[in-house]
Amino acid sequence: MNIIVCIKQVPDTESKIRVKADGSGIETTDIKWIMNPYDEFAVEEALKLRDKMADGSQVTAITVGPKTRATEVLRTALAMGADNAVVINTADNLDSNSTAAALAGAIKKESGYGVVFTGKQAIDDDCAQVSQIIAEYLGVPHSTVIIKFDLAADKQAVTLEREVEGGSKEVIELKLPSVVGANKGLNSPRYASLPGIMKAKKKEIKEYEFSSLGVAATEAKISYKGFQLPPARPASKLIDGDVATQSATLVKLLREEAKVI
Amino acid sequence: MENILVFVEHKAGKVKGSSSELLGAAKKSGATVHAMALGPGAKSLADELGALGASVAYVCDSENLKNYNPEAYLQMVSGVIKDKQPAICLAANTSLAKDLFPRVGAKVGCGVASDCTSLTITGSNATARRPMYAGKVSAEVVFSNSSTKIFLMRPNALGPATNSPGKKADLVDLPAPSTDLKTLIKEVVTGTSSKLDLTEANIIVSGGRGMKGPENFKILDELASVLGATVGASRAVVDAGWVPHDMQVGQTGKTVSPTLYIACGISGAIQHLAGMSSSKVIVAINKDKDAPIFQKATYGIVGDLFEVVPLLTAEFKKILK
């Protein structure tokens, strides 16, 4: 089975996000890039599945982005243990629909894919859409926000647990091939080993130009303008006195000044 | 007149609050409002949907739609959008809609704006803003190549709807979905918590590493039960295994915007702040006066949470009983 994992490079969560002067986007000059945290769960699950199959199955990591930096996440995935890597090169900021269309295009070129893993959401634009749209373009079932993944004995289906509101869970069976969006809780992603990192440096990365994958310009559906930082919060009020006074004052302020109780 | 389709979630014969908000906003815009409701009980919503402003409701009460099945729901919703071509489609940004609508959008060839926090409807057009980078910035959504604009609205973003009882929505029956599916819902395990989900909670009491251990979360449970609040946590305590990961607030947890957020023993790391700094009022209780959480707090108490929290619980009890 060819196990696919779609990963994205995103700004480090430590990054201070700054808005361009004209509000057209964010400044990316000083940003440190990392693998989207949810994608780490996707890579880990892909590796676990490959090892469980133990039949020569391989893991192929795919990313969409400017190849000069986006290949870094592929090196990370390779260092964790992925077998193959594919970059879809584009300089543009693509929306979820175009990204998913390109990924589906590249996945179709891979022979015999069984499971496509993604993170449930990328923590940059926070859209949480690409996973489901890939499934639509591949014409296969999907489920997202997955915290448990089990391959059926006949290897023709998977049983998943999907987390929903209020601590509830949906137990879902998908026939393969299918697309699965990983959530935190699915597993504990491994760290890249030193030999893994050395090996990853030498691996070849397959390249596609975005323009070669036949994604029409009309597939771009969503863009943004008027980027803004959140309004500044009012200065905070530190409450003085002994503990009893502090507690009583806080309750009074919440009721009478803030009017939230 | 312009046409807005509202995807309605319902439970125990009632429209969910997050869906009635959408109907309220749609009605206020002056557009013709059509609703869509699926699963057993959908047909009993005619009065409530009418009172909330829907003139027509597309319904299917098939048992096969009782639980959310992505494939079956995709068929139903994309079918109605293709057929009715609404200018705008609204759904609440719930677990169900977040999973379903991106795929609906792709199927009908339209864009989807996820997790919007504001919406302005003018005729057949609508604009929305949404946070990105877990709320570190926000931006206005621009649609292109989309005959229907699909918006997923964060619960509580639009405010409660007004109800005008007496009107009834005309029910239009939809054919049941195909049963030849590759997706099977085997079971729905209902959470034991009677509390609202963090993303919908009005008040959140959150604990961090300063709680010292899982056993101490009971003092937060006590405070939360007096306030009718939901308990959240920082990643540090989730990773330590003190509480389940669905309690995590922050950039890689839940983004929340309650009216009141009480942070106990949380330092205020940038990833935590990203997930909660749009809360209306923030209270920080921390023994380190230099903790970054105090920079975002509306009110701060520099002190030992093990002394402060029980006293606060007692004070709230006095006024809330």
Ligand SMILES: Cc1cc2nc3c(=O)[nH]c(=O)nc-3n(C[C@H](O)[C@H](O)[C@H](O)COP(=O)(O)OP(=O)(O)OC[C@H]3O[C@@H](n4cnc5c(N)ncnc54)[C@H](O)[C@@H]3O)c2cc1C
């Ligand atoms: C990729 C990535 C993603 C992340 N995502 C998230 C996320 O989504 N959410 C999140 O929360 N974090 C996230 N983090 C982790 C984040 O960086 C911090 O490590 C974490 O938030 C710290 O949790 P804390 O405030 O509970 O612990 P600490 O930073 O250790 O703070 C504990 C606080 O408790 C106070 N304290 C101790 N004892 C007492 C007492 N008796 N009374 C009062 N105060 C006391 C201390 O003064 C201190 O300020 C992420 C990190 C990374 C790298």
